[in-house]
Amino acid sequence: MNNNILLVGTGALATLFAARLSEAGHSVSMLGTWKKGLQALQENGARIVDANGVERAYKVHVTDDPYDVTPAKFALVLVKSWQTERAASQLKTALASDGLAVTLQNGLGNRETLVRDLGAERVALGVTTTGATLVAPGLVRSGGEGVISVEQNQLLGPLEAALRASNFNLQVVNDAQSLIWGKLVINAAINPLTALLRISNGELLARPAARKMMASLARETADVAAAESVHLPFSNPVSAAEDVARKTASNISSMFQDVRRGAPTEIDAICGAVTKYGEKHGVDTPYNRACWRMVHAAVGHA
Numbered sequence: 429m430n431n432n433i434l435l436v437g438t439g440a441l442a443t444l445f446a447a448r449l450s451e452a453g454h455s456v457s458m459l460g461t462w463k464k465g466l467q468a469l470q471e472n473g474a475r476i477v478d479a480n481g482v483e484r485a486y487k488v489h490v491t492d493d494p495y496d497v498t499p500a501k502f503a504l505v506l507v508k509s510w511q512t513e514r515a516a517s518q519l520k521t522a523l524a525s526d527g528l529a530v531t532l533q534n535g536l537g538n539r540e541t542l543v544r545d546l547g548a549e550r551v552a553l554g555v556t557t558t559g560a561t562l563v564a565p566g567l568v569r570s571g572g573e574g575v576i577s578v579e580q581n582q583l584l585g586p587l588e589a590a591l592r593a594s595n596f597n598l599q600v601v602n603d604a605q606s607l608i609w610g611k612l613v614i615n616a617a618i619n620p621l622t623a624l625l626r627i628s629n630g631e632l633l634a635r636p637a638a639r640k641m642m643a644s645l646a647r648e649t650a651d652v653a654a655a656e657s658v659h660l661p662f663s664n665p666v667s668a669a670e671d672v673a674r675k676t677a678s679n680i681s682s683m684f685q686d687v688r689r690g691a692p693t694e695i696d697a698i699c700g701a702v703t704k705y706g707e708k709h710g711v712d713t714p715y716n717r718a719c720w721r722m723v724h725a726a727v728g729h730a
Contacts, residue, residue: 432456433590434500434522436515437507438465438490440560440682441532443568445504446474450486452594457489457497459518460507466490468566475567483567499524502587505542508686509535509697516545523550528583532556532576534615534682535697536608536705553604554578555611558596559679571679573597579604609653610661610668615698617646617669619683620719623693624726626684630677633670642669644715649702655709687726695723 433449435442438460446469449456458474460466473485491497500522507515512533519529523546530552531538542551559571576591576598578584584600591598601607618629621638625631632638643666650665662668686693699720706713 432502433587434459434497434503436460436503436505436518436529437511438462438469438566439506439508440562440568441556441558442504442506443469443474443562443566444476444558444560444570445506446488447476447484447486447568448594448596449590450474450488451484452590454590454594455489457491457500459491459494459497459522461492461514462565464565466492468564472566477563477567477569494518494522497522499527501527502590503527503529504587505529505531505533505538507533508692509533509538509694510692512538512541516542520545526583528552528581528587530554530578530584530587532578533697534611534694536612536701537697550583552579552581552584553608555604555607557611559676561680562685571676575599577601577604577607606659606661609649609656609658612698612702613646613649613653613660613665614669614672615694616649616702616716616719617642617665618673619681620695620699620723621645622681623683623687624719624722626688628677629673629679629681632673633677639670641715642666642673645669645699645719648706648711648713648716652702652706652709652711652713655711656705683723687723690727693723693727695720699723 432455435458446456469490473487475485477483501524532554539553556576557574561569576596632642646665646669683693699716702716703713
């Protein structure tokens with residue numbers, strides 16, 4: 429089945445994108461492995477609920493077989509960072525020879541994994557601040573309108589038009605690396621602490637000790653970015669992290685949601701990556717290292 433847009437994943441963001449793209453009249457396929465998600469999406473479509481509790485459902489093509497969506501011209505990779513290896517393997521089958529896979533994932537290393545299997549010319553790096561909460565399998569609540577930033581690519585045109593037509597706030601940039609590291613600063617500062625303390629984003633600001641730790645995580649990550657010669661999209665990493673925590677005060681971070689249900693987290697691609705890049709440059713990252721270890725301990729992994 430040759431659909432316009434393939435979404436790799438069946439979680440919160442994938443469901444949100446599926447609903448929005450389908451609502452705008454685009455043909456959408458979803459490729460995943462989560463059985464409850466696949467079943468719910470097949471039976472009820474991609475469902476989105478608004479702030480007033482009004483639910484809308486949109487029909488999408490759902491499968492766990494990459495051969496069923498071959499050849500996909502465009503793919504949005506929306507899985508967790510620890511699932512990128514699997515997504516890359518699936519896309520080796522599903523993505524057209526002249527297709528383009530765009531990663532909008534958290535953390536570091538996702539593009540590199542995709543490029544290894546697909547080739548650099550078929551992968552574009554992106555980042556999104558669009559939020560979504562999975563209420564139930566196949567049912568999502570928007571977490572606020574964010575921005576999708578994707579690096580310039582000659583194959584991007586039709587996908588860019590589809591996203592804009594679906595009322596996504598899209599910007600095409602020359603260098604997405606700055607934005608990836610900018611989001612990494614925010615994620616490293618907020619996500620592990622909310623997961624470990626089991627609190628909403630905004631509660632970090634209300635607890636002086638947590639707020640100090642958040643600032644230390646942000647500074648460490650910014651120091652590592654500087655060592656990598658990355659120019660961040662903001663001048664003050666602490667203010668940037670606190671501003672996001674304030675704007676998303678009632679949100680439950682994705683890492684907190686993962687820990688709460690005992691699922692694997694993206695801590696390796698966030699605090700773990702910061703720690704490893706820090707080691708490479710001789711930059712000390714004790715707060716990131718501690719959070720990396722403690723989140724692993726919280727979900728029972730080695």
